[in-house]
Amino acid sequence: MTPEPCLTLVSPADILAAIPYLVGFHPADSLIVIGMADDQVQIAARWNLPLPPDALTPLLPVLDREKTTELILVGYGPGPLVTPAIDKARTLATRTGVKVAEALRAENGRYWSYVCDRPECCPPTGTPYDPTSSPVAAQATVHGMVALPSRQALERTIAPFPGPVRMSMRTATAGAIAEVRSRLSRSTDVEAFARTFVAEGLVRVRSAIAAHAAGARLDDTEAAKLGLDLTIIRVRDEAWTLIDDTHVPLWKDLTRRLEPRFVPAAASLLAMSSWRAGDSVLAVIALERALTIDPAYSMANLLMQALQHLLSPAMLRGRLPTPAELDTAMGTPSAAWLLPLTTLLDDPQESATA
Structure with a gap:
């Protein structure tokens, strides 16, 4: 929940490049909620998908506490898994009056936007992205941030020594x-x-x-x-x-x-x-x-x-x-x-x- 070192997020590709560093690993079957205030990341929270009932309820007091003005929502996985979670998060944002600056779904190296319906920039087949090629990855590395391949890789960092x-x-x-x-x-x-x-x-x-x-x-x-x-x-x-x-x-x-x-x-x-x-x-x-x-x-x-x-x-x-x-x-x-x-x-x- 602590603000991370400054990462410049200009495009959806930048957002997708930043997330593994914000949560410590490359997520899968996950919902990521990034809360912004004064152009700074104040919240970076993750949930497994599918979402349990009322899983997002704890966000309500957090958004107020951190004076959040914008949310960035990213779901990892197939549409039937991700879309209900994105919808719940957008509904919560509406209830709190917080703007959803971007809402994305990412799967197999492509992303789709829930807030953009212009085919010239958001084609129905998705937009390819490479998180390692974004300047954000270089920024994160300079700041000493690490993104492991998966949650299982992070679990192994505290596994018993053999x-x-x-x-x-x-x-x-x-x-x-x-x-x-x-x-x-x-x-x-x-x-x-x-x-x-x-x-x-x-x-x-x-x-x-x-x-x-x-x-x-x-x-x-x-x-x-x-x-x-x-x-x-x-x-x-x-x-x-x-x-x-x-x-x-x-x-x-x-x-x-x-x-x-x-x-x-x-x-x-x-x-x-x-x-x-x-x-x-x-x-x-x-x-x-x-x-x-x-x-x-x-x-x-x-x-x-x-x-x-x-x-x-x-x-x-x-x-x-x-x-x-x-x-x-x-x-x-x-x-x-x-x-x-x-x-x-x-x-x-x-x-x-x-």
Whole structure:
């Protein structure tokens, strides 16, 4: 939802060249809604087609919030799939008084306009276009924007690391689990152990963020221990309160390296940092990863609702609690805080879909 670097959109071909960079990949079977204000892109939202009922309803408050004056609508796919979605979007624009500057359908390297019926410029057979030949593609590249071939390609950027990396992390995770179990079995005071374990986790979160800022990468043992730490809500929320859009690489790395059952917290933090950085598409994909593993994971569900309602991450500015406020609200660590971790320690089955 964050405005992108300035891209000059003069023609339908320019619009079609810009969209893959605005959403991060070349879409298919999709509706794209671009909201403009003062000749700047303020909204770039995407939906799968066919549209679910009321899918566009969250756009209503967004158009007002972003003071949108014009919409550009683009549907990717065959006419019977795209046209109903374009019609719904145009109806919504009419209700809000926002002008539809352009409405296009794109399929197999050709586009058709819903707002132009002049055959000399918009022939019924469509107009060929090449998104790679537009100056917009060069502009986007200069600005560091990336367009992957498909949504599946973007999903692969946070997929689990395979091969030796996976085996090494599996060994490190087994070692971290064995250490926690050993400490728990030797402990005569579980409440004291919980306080110690949470304190260590808070230190590890801050150390990981500091190491990332310094350009370092956690080794497998550190990563595995942090994965266990993040199952504790107070430890995870420490990372949440400190979240910054520069933290995306850290949480992406953890999302890819951790054993699946420990991924939901890291993937949710990746979603949060991506959302803050303006990459709502990656945020949604990260949340899908978290919810595939644990459909009841509350942080992922809350963030998914925010993204589905096209909320701006700016709404969180000044609203996240500080670590001190978390301590006050949550109180002293107790043995009950360890339940999410101990449940996972006792469940060695890994999700095959993660």
